[in-house]
Amino acid sequence: MQAKTILSVIGVDQNDDDLHSAIELCRESKAHLSVLVTALAAPPIGGYGEVTSTVWIEERERQTESLGRKVAATKAVLKADDISFDVTSLFTEYGWAENEIGERARYADLTLIGGGFLTDDDMRQEILNGALFQSPAPILLVPKGYAASLRPKTVLIAWDSRNESSLAVRAAMEQLTAADSVCVAMVDPSATIGRNGEEPGADVATFLARHGVRVSVDILSSGGRAVADVLRQHAVDIGAELIVMGAYGHSRVREWIFGGTTRSMLEQAPVPLMMTR
Structure with a gap:
């Protein structure tokens, strides 16, 4: 963008x-x-x-x-x-x-x-x-203690194969192509043809690579933890300077009343977060 x-x-x-x-x-x-x-x-x-x-x-x-x-x-x-x-x-x-x-x-x-x-x-x-x-x-x-920048060197994409994630990736394409390293992170993905494909993350990685993005895919196990907690920890582990993700996989009312990944990331972003609905 x-x-x-x-x-x-x-x-x-x-x-x-x-x-x-x-x-x-x-x-x-x-x-x-x-x-x-x-x-x-x-x-x-x-x-x-x-x-x-x-x-x-x-x-x-x-x-x-x-x-x-x-x-x-x-x-x-x-x-x-x-x-x-x-x-x-x-x-x-x-x-x-x-x-x-x-x-x-x-x-x-x-x-x-x-x-x-x-x-x-x-x-x-x-x-x-x-x-x-x-x-x-x-x-x-941008959480307190972090500088706002549109030139991150390491980016984490929270990917779930939905339209929201796809829109977020497109919005951040300029940042992704300029980054030294981009990690597509998927938490407990199911390998299905109608959702993530036989090899989860392969399709989006190919799409990004054709744009010149230096991309890798990490399949993460939640181990019973909340998805947001897994993503936050992985962002810290890889030294991400920006997280890119789509907003609200469920209905908006459900997210705010019962919580969810989107709300949790908004309230406790570990690093700068670019989000698109």
Whole structure:
């Protein structure tokens, strides 16, 4: 994926770590940085009495003022760097956040979500849902302590022979062809003609090799462990700098209520994660 526009979603109360990470990524990629400063409006509290309504209105005014200050501060940081950028703000209700974030993400090649949002329980799910489900663009999730980069040397592909995995591979093709090593990892695959073929991983490896990707296939046994745990450990074992995977093999509701590989990887990514729905 060649990114010309990168959307970075940041929160009002975050420090500038995610912003600086986005700046470096755009400088490396020679991409335009579009920053969306986001605040979720405080919900009504208490009953409908006059005092409660006044408190609620005052709180929303404080939030709006904080959002304005964060936008101004963000612009000041960006003006000091020699990159192309724009800054917009989003002050929205919880029920609307997903759709509005998705709308912004549709006009970017990549949505960057940094470690600041990953530790924000209130906003994390809304941001991820919006970026993944309301936009075709991939997301790059970067945990705290890692640098955002679109030039990884070692990449792990979480492969399960489904359309979601195939779309993720295509979205990351530029990164895969440039990498020194790409590992296709499959956990407990079944060797069936209708699913993985007689030799699981062979088809996708051949497809990637024809694109010039230096690829290998690792068949992993779960040993009763969760698939996400196996993938995380293997990423660490091979020194992966990026994990590429598709989002949501099951229904979205089932994933969020009962858990699943997608949700687990989003919540505990061991290294930067590029994901596409």
